[in-house]
Amino acid sequence: MATSNRRRQTGFDPQRLSMMRPVKAHPAGRSPSPPSLPHVDRFVDELRQGYATRGHPVHLRKIPSKSPSYADLGDPLPEPLWDALRRIGVDRLYTHQCAAIEAARAGRHPLVVTSTASGKSLTYLLPILEHLLADRSARALLLFPIKALEQDQLKTLQTLLPPGAGIEAAIVDGDTPASRREKLRANPPQLLLSNPDLLHLSLLPYHAQWRELWRNLRYVVLDELHTYRGVFGSHIAHVLRRLRRVAAAYGAQPQFIACSATISNPAGLSEQLTGHTFHVIDADGAPQQGKHFLLINPTGSAYTEATDLLLQCLRKGLKTIAFAKARKIAELIAMWARQTDPTLGGRLAAYRAGFRADERRAVEQGLFSEQLSGVVTTSALELGIDVGGLDACLLVGYPGSITSTWQRGGRVGRGRREALIILIALPDALDQYFFRHPDDFFGRPFEAAIVDPANRQILTAHLVAAASEVPLRTDDPFYAAEKDLIRALHDQGRLLLSADGTEWYARERNPQRRINIRSLGEACAILDQAGRAIGTIDGIRAVHECHPGAVYLHQGQQYEILNLDLVQHKVHVRPVSIDYYTTPLAEKDTEVLEIMESMEHQGIPYHLGRLKVTERVLGYERRRIFGQDKIGSYRLDLPPHTFETVGLWFEVPDGLKAMVEQTGSHFMGSIHAVEHAMISLFPLYALCDRSDIGGISYPIHPQVGRAAIFIYDGYPGGIGLTERGFQVLPELFLKTRQLLDECTCEAGCPSCVHSPKCGSGNKPLDKQGASLTLQGLLGETPWTDTRRPRPDHLVAAVSHPRKEDDADTTTAAPCAVVFDLETQRSADDVGGWDQRHRMGLAVGVVYDLDRAEFRVYTEPQVDALIRDLVRARLVVGFNLRRFDFDVLRAYADVDWNSLPTLDILECVYRRLGFRLKLDHLAQETLGERKSADGLQSLAWFKAGEIERVIEYCKQDVLLTKRLYDFGRQHGYLLYRDIQGRAVRLPVDFDENLFSRQSR
Known part of the structure; x- marks a missing residue:
């Protein structure tokens, strides 16, 4: 088997693991004692020799240890705090801790950017506790991106709280019982730990119930600031703006203290998120143990290799954490390891999002207490949760960013023992690129965390x-x-x-x-056949991943999608056990709305701008899980998804196109492959996943007038990712060409040009043509510029937004009228409101707006009334379509829905989503009341007092007319909302919008 084919294997190889020597079983209820820890150097040598014997190249980088740097504060901490620090073994503070405390004391907004396990918690806890010892009324809100960090930091806080100081700390989040939350609202603790989700959904909307917190809010802590990026970060920027605004309403201006893993733009990110300028502290004074970092590129299954390495680490007595890129893979590696070595018993666990809180706590405690020797996790344990000392970290696939790589690798290294980090490369473009360029991997700067508050x-x-x-x-x-x-x-x-x-x-x-702050679009609930929610999916992804017939995985269980309800935002599923998976087949169109910036490189024009993207899921394929053989294709009839976003695009000149075609390459397959490969490398420059980016290639784009490749943010409004790509596009061309040239496959593979999210099933693709196209884009291969004069399509589309033709306004109908009627019978008399056609006409009153006169009709004159209404150019009324016209349906076969009608109640409902009474609107807008009501009118009619019915109906018509006149003159009506506030209700009573001439 060729190397390129072997590298594409990612499945599990049970035969290989079954050949491994199992460890002798121990009696039930007892865990085997871990062997004494070997010198890591010796273990690494064993691994390298083993791989060399099998002909597998590996890369090793030794990361040296670093001694601590200490400092002293200008004014010492209060003695109760020093006593607490000594109890936990802290005798001196690191330089970055002192710098943060001094900045906080000076009223600045400190931002500490240091490595994992560098004592960042003390940089905000110490200055806050120091202030609280002097001012018990002050409050601090500590925000963490995940609930597990809240629990972890509460434990740290409790060790620092001086006994008898009267300072309390508590957590409030979605797991907090209602009774407990009520007590916290009534008497909030000095330190309240929570997360952005609860801040957004509870603390801010119900701020009046938390008034004591807001009145006295002195500090806001933002831990793990680097996680607030992309869509999540863009939402958080607005949540924090709302926080500052609510605090200001209570007279508070809190000071922010933040911590972050290393990123390239900490100052810019913190300012975008909070609106404040931060004092960045990035000189790390904490000690660091030496680490051995191995890059391994397995020729067989990467997951089998990871399971093998996990078992070797555990058998050597190394407390190990393994990071997988998907929930299912984390579960499977843990299961395969336990099956191969039954003696592991309860010493190895899986950990991921989706577990119950008690399950997560049990794993965390098991690691901290040494009851667990290993854990296989997703990114859920990437953040700084204290799980005790770890010796080895396995990265099953490149985590997607240098920041995440070192954040995960920073979890290991305890005491004075050196640690081991192993990256097992997947057959993915980025993994393979870094294995071929280890110096680039180890020397690459940290990425920028991108947010777009202007979305x-x-x-x-x-x-x-x-x-x-x-x-x-x-x-x-x-x-x-x-x-x-x-x-x-x-x-x-x-x-x-x-x-x-x-x-x-x-x-x-x-x-x-x-508002789902962790995504864009309203989420869809995934419901089983009993109606129980088993999960959710972003509205944007639902059509692609949860269309009818799709296979959805949740906690290792397969589900078939039965129905996708985009109106109710529900997905209905049933459990299945099948040997295939599904992939959607889609097409996309991209329209340029506005060019924001343009540049040129080697004669290649490229642009940044606003785009309108239309995606259509046309069907899906079924493929075997093992072997990926195609079973069949199936059509779907789903509505298109259209959104506006920000993207970049570059033109492929006609001369370059001709040069590629002259070599016999498939031009569409060439630019399609270029698009895939560029997107796969996008995470080199921004903290994102390739699924955050979309793309489309055109042999001829109708606006550009020639071939073009578009790459865009995959979220409505954009989130700033392709703006970053636009800035480094020539460098991205170069990296992409290197990726293709260095991949050993012939026709393309997942390590270079195949995309797991391609809507056309990775067809057509031409790797050789893609490489040639990139050489032309970089100016490395000459081509003749045969550019035709530039068409005007693009300029016209951008400079002159399309508008619908104005309606013909030359025809005028006879008159505009205001109309109301009273009935002979009530709803109870005829068997319910759905029997309105049986109520009978008592009186109909028409007010001619052109002639300023009333016309009154009783039942014998109903035909004349109907002719009057049908001839009118506009009929104005209140609840015409749902009542008055339904009453008249019994008298004539007229298409009442086609009459030119301005129904004021309909206008109210469209604006508010609920209905208001005529009497309420008249009282608030005009200061007038109805003279009677419908029940009184019925009583008058049954008593034969028809004149009183006529007079009452005229009064209602006059009220309706005055509301109509007021709305036309002022553009609004008035009503009183549920809080008793007089509010303007915008209305547009332009006759041309409703009258017959506009139809």
């Missing part, structure tokens, strides 16, 4: 949430730059203006519930 979809959602928390004012300092957006939301009816025109309120109650 319009995210900004809009949080602006409405902010208005629901504290009304927006025209002089709001936190949203001074969003005045145009506020007006647009007002025009859309999502924000309502107060009666005096000074404040905007959110129309919807609790709009926060519609």
Whole structure:
């Protein structure tokens, strides 16, 4: 078997592990004592010799140890704090800890950027506790990206709290019982530990219930700041802006203290997230043990190799953590290891998101207490949860970023013993690139964490949430730059203006519930046949991964998708046990909306701009799990998904295209392969996953006028990723060409041009043509510029947004009227409101707006009434379509839905999502009340007092007319919301929008 083919194998090889020598079993209930720890150097030599014997190359890099650097504070900490530090074995503070404390004392916003296990917790706990010892009324809100960190930090805090000081700490999150949460609201502790999700959904919307916290909020801690990136980080930037705004409403201006793993842009990220300038402290004073870092590229299954190495580490007595890139793989490696070595028993566990809280706590405690010797995890244990000392770290596949690589590798190294890190390369483009370029891997700088607070979809959602928390004012300092957006939301009816025109309120109650801060789009619930939720999926991905017939995996169980309800946001599934998986087949279109920036490299124009992307899932394939043989293709009929985003694109000149075709290469397959390979390397430059990026190739793009490759952010509005790619595009060309040239396969493979998310099943692809195309893009291979004059399509599309033709307004109908009627019978009389056609006409009143006159009709004159209404160019009324017209259906076969109608109640409902009574609108807007009600009118009719019915109906028509006139003149009506506030309800009563001439 060729090396290139062997490298594509990622499945499990049970035969190889079955040949391994099992360890002798121990009696039940007793764990075998771990053997004495060998010198890591000796173990690494054994591994290298073993791989050399099998002909497998490996790369080794020795990371030297580092001595600690200490410092002293200008003013010493209070003695109770020093006593607490001595109890946990701290006699001196590191330089970065002292620098952070001094910055916090000076009122600055410290940001500590140091390695894992460098004592970052003390950089915020010590200055906060020092302040609390002097001011018991002050409060601190400590935010952690995951719940496990809350628990971990609470344990650390409890060791530092001086006895008898009266300082309390507590956690509030989604797991906190309602009774406990109520007590915390009534009397919040000085230190409240939580997460961004609860801040967004509870602390901010219900701030009045937490008033003691907000009034006295002195500090906000942001731990693991580097995790706030991409869509999540873009949401967090707005959550924190809302936090500052609510705090300001209570007179508080909290000081921020943050910690982060190493990234290339800590200062920029922290400012984007909080709006504050931070004092960055990145000189790490903590000691670091030496580490051995091995890069291994297995020729067989990478997962079998990982299981083998895990068992070897455990048998050598190395306490080991293995990181897998998927939940299922983490579970499988742990299961395979226990099956191969039954003596492991309960000493090896899996750990991942989706476990119950008690299951996660048990694993964490097992590691900390040495009851567990190893754990196989996803990124869930990447963050700084204290699980005790670890000796070895296995990375099953490149984690996706240098930052995550060192964050995970930083989990190992305890005492004075050196540690071991092993990266087992997968047959993925990035993994293979780094194995071929180990110097680049070890010397590569940390990536930038990208957020985009200007993402319009995210900004809009949080602006409405902010208005629901504290009304927006025209002089709001936190949203001074969003005045145009506020007006647009007002025009859309999502924000309502107060009666005096000074404040905007959110129309919807609790709009926060519609915002999933860890994704874009409303999530879909995945329900089993009993209606139980087994999980959720982002609305954006649901069509691709949860279409009917798709196979969905959850906790190792296969589920077949029965139905996808995009209206109710529900996915219905049933459990299955099958030997195939599914992949969607899709097509995409990209339209350029605006060019934001343009550059040129070696005669190749490239651009950054706003794009409109339309994705259509046309069907799906079934393929065997083992062997990946295609079983069949199946069509789907699903609605397209269209969104606007930000992307880059570059043109492929006609001369370069001709040069590629002259070599016999498939041009579409060539640029398609270039697109795939470039996207696979995108994480080299930004903290992202390849699934965050989309792409599409055109042999001729209708706007560009020639071949072009588009790469765009895969989220509506964009999240800043391709802006970073635009800045380094020539370098990305070079890295991509190197990737293709160095991959040993002939026609393309997952290590170079195949993409796991390709909507066309990785067809067509031409690796040789892709390499030649990249050489041309880089100017390494000459081509003749046969560029034709540039078409005007793109300029026209960008400079002149398309508008619908104005409607023909030349025809005028006879008259516009206001109409209302009263009935002979009530709903109870005819058997319910759905029997409105049986209620009978008592009186119909028409007010002619052109002639300023009433026309009154009773039942014998109903035909004349209907002719009057049918001839009108516009009929204005209140609840016309759901009541008045239904009553008249009994008298004539008329298409009532086609009449040019302005139904004020319909306008109200479209704006608010609920209905208001005519009497309420008239009282708030006009200061007038109805003269009677429908029940009184029925009583008058049954008593034969028809004149009183006519007069009452005329009064309702006049109220309706005055509301219509007021709305046309002012552009709004007034109503009183659930909180008793007089609010403007925007309306557009332009006759041309409703009358017959606009139809």
